[in-house]
Amino acid sequence: MLNKVDDNIYEVPIGYRPGMRVPGRIFVSPQLLEMVEPGTVDQVANVATLSGIVKYSMAMPDAHLGYGFPIGGVAAFREDTGVISPGGVGFDINCGVRLLRSDLESSVVQPLISTLIDNLFEAVPSGLGSTGRLHASDQQLTEAFVSGAKWAVDEGYGAKDDLVHCEENGNMKGADPSQVSIKARKRGRPQLGTIGSGNHFLEIQRVEEIFDEEKAKRFGLFKGQITVMIHCGSRGAGHQICTDHLEVLSRAVHKYCIDIPDKQLACAPIGTPEANNYFGAMVCAANYAWANRHIIAHWTREVFDKYFGNPKLDLVYDVAHNVAKIEEHDVDGQRMKLYVHRKGATRAFGPSRPEVPEVYRDTGQPVLIPGSMGTPSYVLCGTDKALDLTFGSACHGAGRIMSRSKAIKTFAGRDIKASLSREGIVVRANNPKMLAEEAPQVYKPSTEVVDVVHNLGIATKVAKLIPLGVSKG
Amino acid sequence: MKPFEYLEHTADIKFRAYGQTPEQMLENAAIALFGSMTDLSKVQVKETWKTELKSPDLEQLAYSWLSEIVFLFETESAVFSTFKVNLRQKDGWMLEAEIGGERLDLKRHAFDNEVKAVTLHEFQVKKNDMWCVQVVLDV
Numbered sequence: 001m002l003n004k005v006d007d008n009i010y011e012v013p014i015g016y017r018p019g020m021r022v023p024g025r026i027f028v029s030p031q032l033l034e035m036v037e038p039g040t041v042d043q044v045a046n047v048a049t050l051s052g053i054v055k056y057s058m059a060m061p062d063a064h065l066g067y068g069f070p071i072g073g074v075a076a077f078r079e080d081t082g083v084i085s086p087g088g089v090g091f092d093i094n095c096g097v098r099l100l101r102s103d104l105e106s107s108v109v110q111p112l113i114s115t116l117i118d119n120l121f122e123a124v125p126s127g128l129g130s131t132g133r134l135h136a137s138d139q140q141l142t143e144a145f146v147s148g149a150k151w152a153v154d155e156g157y158g159a160k161d162d163l164v165h166c167e168e169n170g171n172m173k174g175a176d177p178s179q180v181s182i183k184a185r186k187r188g189r190p191q192l193g194t195i196g197s198g199n200h201f202l203e204i205q206r207v208e209e210i211f212d213e214e215k216a217k218r219f220g221l222f223k224g225q226i227t228v229m230i231h232c233g234s235r236g237a238g239h240q241i242c243t244d245h246l247e248v249l250s251r252a253v254h255k256y257c258i259d260i261p262d263k264q265l266a267c268a269p270i271g272t273p274e275a276n277n278y279f280g281a282m283v284c285a286a287n288y289a290w291a292n293r294h295i296i297a298h299w300t301r302e303v304f305d306k307y308f309g310n311p312k313l314d315l316v317y318d319v320a321h322n323v324a325k326i327e328e329h330d331v332d333g334q335r336m337k338l339y340v341h342r343k344g345a346t347r348a349f350g351p352s353r354p355e356v357p358e359v360y361r362d363t364g365q366p367v368l369i370p371g372s373m374g375t376p377s378y379v380l381c382g383t384d385k386a387l388d389l390t391f392g393s394a395c396h397g398a399g400r401i402m403s404r405s406k407a408i409k410t411f412a413g414r415d416i417k418a419s420l421s422r423e424g425i426v427v428r429a430n431n432p433k434m435l436a437e438e439a440p441q442v443y444k445p446s447t448e449v450v451d452v453v454h455n456l457g458i459a460t461k462v463a464k465l466i467p468l469g470v471s472k473g
Numbered sequence: 474m475k476p477f478e479y480l481e482h483t484a485d486i487k488f489r490a491y492g493q494t495p496e497q498m499l500e501n502a503a504i505a506l507f508g509s510m511t512d513l514s515k516v517q518v519k520e521t522w523k524t525e526l527k528s529p530d531l532e533q534l535a536y537s538w539l540s541e542i543v544f545l546f547e548t549e550s551a552v553f554s555t556f557k558v559n560l561r562q563k564d565g566w567m568l569e570a571e572i573g574g575e576r577l578d579l580k581r582h583a584f585d586n587e588v589k590a591v592t593l594h595e596f597q598v599k600k601n602d603m604w605c606v607q608v609v610l611d612v
Binding site for chain 2: 037064065066067068071087090091092127128183186187196197198236239240242243246247250251262263264266400401402403404406408430431433434437473
């Protein structure tokens, strides 16, 4: 049913399911294609039926079964005829990754890994139902929704210089806190500065390999260097915002007579009050997530300061991988304002885009691909080719191949911890049972996924980072 | 009649919950949701929570009900094991429920998953021989 278009590009033809307005494109190698579930292809086709979609309904190399959009899904919609759908963003709005680089060599840090992880585990609350050390007032919460990481800096978390190293400067415009429900505020208030659970983590890493010396230098990375990666999102605030607006948009599809193949693709035409309200609330959650990662980075620095004086821990970059953005792109030779949805996909802009921070304007933005627990993470660099192929997007991780329930049946959390420890990786987790479902074996090989991204040229490999210690929920 | 069954899903949790009545279906769905997170036999009923919800149709009500349980779990920091649902039909559907459980104690309550949200993906309420709701949870 899928047509091979080029190496690592497969097309889901119009007609794969009724109502498709554009073809689908799945960016995978033949090996990865075998791991793509039929349901994932169906989801790519479902997205292709939405009004105003341009070019293709896309899935990145880590594509797997999601809800509404597939995970790894990218789709862009015209302003005049298109829609906005929370199904194209997900519940964990602005789930994302931040990378901090130290000026420390791994030989200095390695003997202290256990101590550092214990300290980080204490300093940064994680796990199910975790609440933060920070007790935000209602006013502060509103400011976090509106100003994101900028608010965090104003409150004394992190440095001003950090902001230019965040996507959107950590402060996306268009927030409308009046569209955030009391319920979402109630969930969000105690959770600012928490990692959460699931696949989220705080990790101490070592730069294992440099693929591109010049770009690595620009990103401030060198072999043997210690880095810290933070992977988390907007916590209960984002989940509730999505839930609330999904209910509204489910009714909107009737109001605007929109035919959708899956209820999770509930949406509203761009410009309608329902669409505007969701977008304004989504931006609040995105900003909350940037504030969250900023606060966590600050506490991480405090721990490192305690042991190493001032090891810098400068921000390399901070990327969102669950978000919708208003961006300009060329479609059939015409410049268009588009609503680009990325769900489990990272923006990967090349040098030509004004959104790329000044410091990375000659290279392209850093693209951060977190590994799963115990597997390598990668730093790549965005390219202008990605603009043409994928609206400037790349994958966001490895992508699951084994369900959580099967993982729990197959692996025991204790064994996972022991096997990671044999590899020299220290793990602290609130709930050892949950380690099983995040076992390295439940994900596709991240190296394979990253190689496809690199070979396609939608982002190019810069560095490989391996975990030394992980703090998990 | 089995009260519910879990189905295979790569990234998330999928289940179908059944009932002779819509009330029973909603109660069983709540047990399936909470039981996917933690062992309900370890939850003692020390407190009760009451909730009231209203929706134009039963499917939306089912979605609101399950979402409400996720909300209460997180904001009350509590685990639940008993769910009693009453429904009335008047200008749409009204739900009154009493939820039994206790405050979360991580020393006693171990978790397999944390449900982030209830999705609408393939969400469906149907009545054939009995009532059935199909749910995919985001974990």
